[in-house]
Amino acid sequence: MSAVKVIAVSSGKGGVGKTNVSVNLACQLARRGNRVLLMDADLGLANVDIMLGLKPKWNLSHVLDGKCSIEDVLIPGPDGITIIPAASGIKKMAELASEQHAAIVRSLSALSGDYDVMIVDTAAGISDSVITFSRASQYVLVVVTDELTSMADAYALIKVMNRDAGIKRFKVLRNMVNSHDQARDGFERLNEVAQRFLDVTLEYAGFIPRDPYLIKADTRQKAVSDLYPGAESSMAFRRLAETVDKWDMPSGPNGGIEFFVDRMFAKDAVAGAAM
Template identity: 80%
Template sequence: MSAVKVIAVSSGKGGVGKTNVSVNLACQLARRGRRVLLMDADLGLANVDIMLGLRPKWNLSHVLNGECQIRDILMTGPNGISIIPAASGIKKMAELGAESHGAIVRALSELDEDYDALIVDTAAGISDSVITFSQASQYVLVVVTDELTSMADAYALIKVMNRDAGISRFKILRNMVDSTEQARDGFERLNEVAQRFLDVTLEYAGFIPRDRFLVKADASQKAVSELFPGCDASLAFRKLAETVDKWPLPKGPSGNIEFFVDRMLKSDEQSGATA
């Protein structure tokens, strides 16, 4: 069994295009031949299925209730990506405790399929689920726009994840910007404050430009990478996928509760046996 690259896509606030990033990153990784699993981890306010016009019969709430297995809720999305849908409008799902979040993480290990990448579209903000799922990932990709509230909330998110989950490295993706200079400038401003007050490392992951074709794709309930593959946003998502592909695979569990932890342990044992 191969190790899986797990990326949590997070944001300090809603409305910054986080789910769009998750969906299109998954699509572009699949275009590169990667086997991709996209998990909607906004447990009570699911967005992935709505964005792609999917109508799931089962979702994570049914798995937690014992009505089905996690493999039973898998759906196929654009470019052949596999999708784990969450519930929408179920208050108790948004208020789950750490035990239930841990059960979801462990359930992922039961999947028989081999995946190269798991994209976890977390809820916005600093809820317990965001911290748990980010801690269970190898990479945390924080989506930030140029709005002052987005920058401030991204800083708060990074601070809480560092303090409460011990996460010290973050990838920063600038979204809905008008130029390379604007993207870089916003990253440098956030990085300067983080370096001054926090013991963390921020790494620039690139940017997605403001693009009217994104709005058109959303209205059509399609991924822009699928509907308008040649537009500026799609090309930027393709570049992001190339960047993500270069991030090194994990060599083994870090000690935190992790997605695919059983699979990673087996991978470690196999590599040790052949060393």
Template identity: 70%
Template sequence: MAMQPVQVIAVTSGKGGVGKTNVSINLACQLARLGRRVLLMDADLGLANVDILLGLRSGNNLSHVLVGESQLKDILIPGPFGITIIPAASGVRQMAEMTPAQHAQLVRSFAALQDEYDVLIVDTAAGISDSVITFSRASQYVLVVVTEEPTSLADAYGLIKVLNRDAGITRFKVLCNMSGGELQARKVFERLCDVAERFLDVNLVWVGAIPRDEFLLKAVALQRAVSDLYPAADASQAFRRLAEDVCRWPMPSASRGHIEFFAERLLAVGSEAGQSW
């Protein structure tokens, strides 16, 4: 059987407090409901919280992989709907201070997971740290989460500017979270688009809005994914529509020639395509 590429999505934001990790978790859950084999990486290396938001207990985590005490496959923990989670460390200063070379080493370690997943969601830290730049560049898609707050828009623009300048990323997906309505969310996107496309060599693509939903807040308090606990909630339905959209995003056909998650599978796909051609 031919080796298939993994769809890799970095979920990121210019500032904290926009619900980025909730987006990562619920997108993972809804993709799994659609039959995708999903791996969710907590890439906020020093202040991890995916396992906390889901009420899960992890033993070893990425900090143990970094020092050679564990292999990546040994720290995986199961999550709702059959998703698999890679937990990171919380309050470990060495993880927050990893070098770009160490980030690259971590990306390469995914080769050991072989042909087990269809999608990798990388829940990055907020802001413009080295890890955000490395992990975004190593992904095929960058999903920027914003809210309707002016500070969120300003910080999202700053993030896009840095990723464009330092990582060469030119295409971004944009999701408005905790939205007061589709029309309002669209206006937020248009404001961001006007500024970013005027001053930067980028293309922003609207992927929708997640409504402000009291059921999501209840789910957070109970340490569960809203998609799991309240599947009929407005937020859950919006995450499902997002997941359906993600399933239509084109898969990569070859490696781009730099450090990427699951790069060996991209190389294999490119080689097979070349042979068939």
């Protein structure tokens, strides 16, 4: 069975383009020949399907209610990716207990062996679901813009994940910045504070530039990688996918999605989580 990379894409606050990153990274990874599973883990305010103009019949709320299996909710997305949609506007889904989060992850074991990469688009902030899904992943990619609130909330997210989930290594992606220098400067500022006050390692994963074509693609409910492949943001997502492909393969119990499941249930799941 081939190994699978499980990447949680998180952010300290909403509005920083986290889901856009998840979608376009998934598409570019698929273009590189990976079999990609994109899970919408913003369980009560799902928007992956909305972003792509999809209208799924089933979603994770139906799996929890016992109305269908995890295989039934899978829908095809652009570039051959497969999407697990969540519910939108259903309050109970945003307030699930940890046991229910675990039930969702347990159902993923049925998909083991079918994918090379799994992208988990978490909710924004520091809710229990974000901590749980991030702890269960091998890599945590934190999306942060240059806004002071985004920087502060990213630091708070990293602090909580470190304290509550034992995660020690984080990948940091700078989004909606104007240049490479601005991206690096912002990362260094965040890294300096983290190194000073936290026992964590931050690794620079690259940046996505501010790009009007990205906004145009959003308006048309398409991935910018598909609609405007020559756009600056599309090329940046291509570089990000190249970087992700070079990350060392995780070494879980079975090297597959079982690793994600096992970490979900491990009482002492600690930070190999973002190797």
